[in-house]
Amino acid sequence: MSGYSSAATLQQLQRKLETLSNNIANSNTVGFKSRSVSFSDVLSSEYTNQPNENRLTPHGLRVGTGARASLTSLSAAQGDVKETDRALDFALTEPSLFFTIATNDGQRLTRDGTFYFSETAGGELSLVTNSGETLLNENGAPIRLPASTISLRLEQAGLIAELADGQEQVIPTFGLTQIGRPQALEAVGENQYVYLQEDAIFGQAQANQVKQRALEQSNVDLSQEMTELISTQRQIQLQARAFSFSDDMAGLVNNIRR
Known part of the structure; x- marks a missing residue:
């Protein structure tokens, strides 16, 4: 499950990275308007409550399957x-x-x-x-x-x-x-x-x-865009590691079955 979640989120983070890169590349373009990406949860699954009294999970545990870029919004703010x-x-x-x-x-x-x-x-x-x-x-x-x-x-x-x-x-x-x-x-x-x-x-x-x-001038806030770019790159690294760990765990399970 975590591997699918990481893979889905990685794809959407790439979309945000492309948007940020486009904003930065056009920071000196006359009249350019920046865009930002908003995220939302992808379909979540709710597990049935466990019958035993000492269950390890709370009632109605919901497990998501990643995030998606739900909206790319344009900033109409006046440039200098x-x-x-x-x-x-x-x-x-x-x-x-x-x-x-x-x-x-x-x-x-x-x-x-x-x-x-x-x-x-x-x-x-x-x-x-x-x-x-x-x-x-x-x-x-x-x-x-x-x-x-x-x-x-x-x-x-x-x-x-x-x-x-x-x-x-x-x-x-x-x-x-x-x-x-x-x-x-x-x-x-x-x-x-x-x-x-x-x-x-x-x-x-x-x-x-x-x-x-x-x-x-462009209404791109270059310092904010660079900060978001660094943050997004770190999120991509985190999701890539999570995907790698999930793959390793799946490999261990397969070896145990043998």
Whole structure:
């Protein structure tokens, strides 16, 4: 029984170890949100009470068969905002808001506000992410800028495109998605998410919700993650030893039977 319990727990501890490793690896990733793993007992068996008066076990003794990772939760806590002095860097200042981008697989959400100009087939400019996905405006359409745009400025009226000839043009501002349940966010890679609930609110970005020339840093607490990593490694060592002892005991029993 103990061998099965240790083997089951080892497999689940490996899942926690992978989650911690991913958090640590992304501690410097812009807008990254950490995850944590919660455990619960696997199916327990309750033994029948022994009939003798001097039984060695209490009534209703329950023996578990290990632990399982029951929940991997996302931390939506706001990360530190660091100024960059780059005009195309934007930091969201409210934890429930996400930039909305268009990908080949549909709309995605991201907290990474590192954007770039990209020329479109029509000769205009668009705002894209690190991986080339197009940023959407408040109307749900791709943000389009005049070809002569040299910089952007965020104001209450919207995005102000600064042109090479000194002129300015107001364009629709960022389209932001507000979510109600961070746990319904599914990571799809490239620091992007899909929201699995229908209570998301899409709307216009307000000037106080976005800070220009700044980026939100990862919300990973590196010291806490390292502490959890060491603790998990020790738990893995303990379960591995328990599994080894169980195997040795089974071997002794088999030898006695011979």
